[in-house]
Each structure stands twice: as C-alpha cells, then as structure tokens.
Amino acid sequence: MNNPLSITDKARQIVNGTSFRRDNSAIGQFLTPVSIAQFMSSLFEKNIEHVRILDAGAGGGVLLAASVQELCSREIKPKSIEVIAFETDENILPYLNNTVDTCRNACNQYGIDFNATVLNEDFISASLSQLDDGLFAPKERRFTHAILNPPYKKINGQTKTRKLLNSAGMETSNLYSAFVWLAARLLEPAGELVFITPRSFCNGPYFRNFRKALLELMSLRRIHIFESRKKAFADNAVLQENVIFHCVKNEPQSKYVQVSVSEGLDFNNSTIREVPFKHIVFPHDSDAFIHIILNDEDNQALERMSRFKTTLDDLGLDVSTGRVVDFRMREYLRSKPELGTAPLLYPCHFKDGYVKWPISNGKKPNAIVLSNQTQDLMVASGYYVLTKRFSSKEERRRIVSVIFDPQRVKATFIGFENHLNYYHAVGNSMSPDLAKGLSLFLNSTLCDKYFRLFSGHTQVNATDLRKMRYPSRQELVKLGKYVKKTMPKQETIDSILKSECYKNG
Numbered sequence: 001m002n003n004p005l006s007i008t009d010k011a012r013q014i015v016n017g018t019s020f021r022r023d024n025s026a027i028g029q030f031l032t033p034v035s036i037a038q039f040m041s042s043l044f045e046k047n048i049e050h051v052r053i054l055d056a057g058a059g060g061g062v063l064l065a066a067s068v069q070e071l072c073s074r075e076i077k078p079k080s081i082e083v084i085a086f087e088t089d090e091n092i093l094p095y096l097n098n099t100v101d102t103c104r105n106a107c108n109q110y111g112i113d114f115n116a117t118v119l120n121e122d123f124i125s126a127s128l129s130q131l132d133d134g135l136f137a138p139k140e141r142r143f144t145h146a147i148l149n150p151p152y153k154k155i156n157g158q159t160k161t162r163k164l165l166n167s168a169g170m171e172t173s174n175l176y177s178a179f180v181w182l183a184a185r186l187l188e189p190a191g192e193l194v195f196i197t198p199r200s201f202c203n204g205p206y207f208r209n210f211r212k213a214l215l216e217l218m219s220l221r222r223i224h225i226f227e228s229r230k231k232a233f234a235d236n237a238v239l240q241e242n243v244i245f246h247c248v249k250n251e252p253q254s255k256y257v258q259v260s261v262s263e264g265l266d267f268n269n270s271t272i273r274e275v276p277f278k279h280i281v282f283p284h285d286s287d288a289f290i291h292i293i294l295n296d297e298d299n300q301a302l303e304r305m306s307r308f309k310t311t312l313d314d315l316g317l318d319v320s321t322g323r324v325v326d327f328r329m330r331e332y333l334r335s336k337p338e339l340g341t342a343p344l345l346y347p348c349h350f351k352d353g354y355v356k357w358p359i360s361n362g363k364k365p366n367a368i369v370l371s372n373q374t375q376d377l378m379v380a381s382g383y384y385v386l387t388k389r390f391s392s393k394e395e396r397r398r399i400v401s402v403i404f405d406p407q408r409v410k411a412t413f414i415g416f417e418n419h420l421n422y423y424h425a426v427g428n429s430m431s432p433d434l435a436k437g438l439s440l441f442l443n444s445t446l447c448d449k450y451f452r453l454f455s456g457h458t459q460v461n462a463t464d465l466r467k468m469r470y471p472s473r474q475e476l477v478k479l480g481k482y483v484k485k486t487m488p489k490q491e492t493i494d495s496i497l498k499s500e501c502y503k504n505g
C-alpha cells in the first residue's frame, strides 16, 4: 500500500529547485518546502465528507498534495476529494500532473473518490468570470478548502489584470493579495483558507482594501510567523518576511486568535499564544492594520503605547517623505556645498541624534543647486525631526530618528532626500523642545517594539508614522529637555520615557 506520508515528499521531489520565495522572480515562482506545506494543511480544522480543494498558482502541487495527505490520514476521512489547481507555467505542469496522479493513487487505496482538474489558465481572469455569476453561481463551483502560496508580483496599474480586478471591486496592487482575496470569495460558507504570503499586507495603505475585505469575509483563526536566531538557515531572512494565516469563511470572529512562532522550520517547537482579536486589529481602526503579538513583551508594548492618544494632527504636525529623488535630479547634485546650493540630507548625515552636515568622503552628495527646477522641492530651514525610511537588517532599531537643528546647519533652504521622512509643523519649523522630545520618543525601544508589531519589513513609511499615537505636546516638550548636545544612550532614552510617561507600569 502506498504510504500516504510520501505524497508531499514525492510532490516536492519531482520539482527540482529548492529555493523559497524571493522578490526578484519574474513569475513569483518559489516553491513551498514540504515541512511548511504539511504544517499549513494541518491547520484545516474541519472534517468534511465531500472536499473541494482550490490550489491557485499550484506550482508542482506540494500544497494540494499535503492537503490530500492530511485529509487521508485523519481518523474521519472524507468520502470524496476534488482538487482544482491553476497554474500558468507550462514547464511545471508535467510535475503538477504527476503529483495529482500520486494523490489519486493514495485516495484510491483509501477508498476515497478522487477527482482533479489542472487548469493551465490565469487564475485571476478564470475566477473573476466565475464570480460574475455572483449569487447564481452553481454550488459545485465553490470550495470547501483553499490552500495557497500565491505568486508575489506587483500588478501594474495599466494592465488588463488590474482593470479586471478593479471592475470586480478588488483594488489591489499585488498578485498575492489578489489571489488570496479571490480564493476567499470562492469559498463556500464555513470554507477554510490557509495561505502563506509576505507580511507586507498587514500594514500600509496599498493593502488596506485587501485587509478590510479579508477581515470582513473571513474569521481569523491562526497566524504563524517565523523567527530565527540562527544565521545559518539559508532561507531565513526570506522566511521571516512571510506569514501563514488560517481563516474560516463567514463565521463570527472569535474573541481570541492563535498566534504562533517557530524557529525557522521547526514547527514542533512552535510557541502558541491566544491573543485577543481586538489587540490584533484595533476596534474602529479604519485602516485595519494587523498587529502580530508574539509574547508578553509585545503585549506590554501594546499596552504602554495605548496610553498615548495624541495624533500628529492634535500636535499640529505632519510627516512627509523627502521630496528630492536624487536620481531624477542628478544634474543639480553637488558633492560639496557651493554658492547657490542648499544642503541635501540623506541618512548618512545622521550622527548622535542630530544632522551632521556636510560630511566629507561620503558616497552621497551634500548639496543641491537652488534653481527654478529644484525650488519646489526645498523646505525653509527650521527644526525638523527626521527618520530613515529604510533600515538595514543588522540595525538594532527600525525607527532611527535625528533632529535637524538650524543652529548647527546654516542655510535658508534644505532638501530632504527621498530616503528620509521628515516631521514638520505642517510645512514649517516646530519648536526646538518639541522636535527634541519627538525624536527621543521615536528613538525609544517602546516605539520600535510597537512598530514591529504591525510592520514585518524594514521600511518605515510616512503613513505608518502618521497613524501612530504620540505623547501629548506637554509630555514631548518635557522629554525634549533631556536632549542636550547629543541624543542620550538607549537605556537612558528608555528610562526617561518611563519616568515621564508611564511611571506605573
């Protein structure tokens, strides 16, 4: 008798190539390791008599094989399993067909009816045409299970795919969110969805519609993320940017969601927590950010941050991304300041809590020519708070902030390069103490921890900063008094924040 435990391995073996998802793939084809596929399929909760599985972007079929294997090896087995697999890459189809045959054999041996359709079609257009039928779509077209590791690729605004999606009310800019969204719509009520995708959909404006639709259609049951302290694991960094979700359609959202974390692929030693859903998606959050809370420290960060209620608007502040995109302005860039130029600031000018300008021997220019072409990109000199937009993986903090002090850099205008975000009093300078206090707050461990709860990547968008809540103006000004010639050390920042803002816990 065929050992069902071999189905997934076989599916994996027949496809050569072992690399997991990376962003630079032309077709987003990175295949799921067997252990992840098995873990994902183990999340399916229900035992259904007549199973209908969707695998969209099936590759070599490892996910559908793992699902069949999982269901076949349960005590209560299904009577029938039907699999629909979409895959556009013709080269991988023979492998996919081979996997399907392995599944058929295994099901035969268990006396389970098996049917499979491999469709060499674009999942998006094919499924949108099914959804056209809306309520009147024949019941057999819906799925009881969907399991996905969808392609990861931007959908250009002008493409047919984007237009098709928009006309179905599904505005989203990446193939992966489009696939998951469609799969959710194609499930029958109580149908289960398990997917692995980048974490990037959990925050930020581009995935807002997707998040809202997902949370409206589905009840969240489990979130799994990967962590690793071992640098040796090759796909480590890639894995850590991914998340696995398990959701059930049209069921009321339960009060608690299971959040688990594994050290790389070691699922047996995962730690699991029950986290209140209201801590994951805050009630009344119109952007529906998804916060991933892993441990007591995360919870504490969330609780401490929830004391701060002040919005940037309340503070009379806003945050913007630096307007000088250097490669578009090449002819105006100068390595050293000259007559008729303004300081041009990059992250390399961050030093001890302040902007240090100019710097010599740097790779970046220090100045930009003031002209009709550049004037609109300039900001009048004053006190501003800057943050890096991109931190390196090795950097301890995601949010790295400094103060722009006009006493230290003499200029009438300054240019902030696009790799920076800058806080301003709606286009103007803010008070020195407010700038210092805000920068201290942004540099705190608390702020950093909080930021990591909703952002899985190293990019810090102005929208994320705009969304955060801050200490009151009074508190920030008090914090600012502690910032002298340099930004205090990390422990000092943290104890200042504690003593001024949350003494009792």
Ligand SMILES: C[S@@+](CC[C@H](N)C(=O)[O-])C[C@H]1O[C@@H](n2cnc3c(N)ncnc32)[C@H](O)[C@@H]1O
Residues within 6 Å of the ligand: 021, 027, 028, 029, 030, 031, 032, 056, 057, 058, 059, 060, 061, 062, 063, 086, 087, 088, 089, 092, 121, 122, 123, 124, 148, 149, 150, 151, 152
């Ligand atoms: C990230 S890979 C995952 C493959 C497989 N599900 C796995 O987990 O190993 C995504 C797959 O989607 C396929 N794909 C890309 N665009 C597609 C589309 N529009 N319709 C169907 N499949 C597509 C790619 O060829 C690729 O095999």
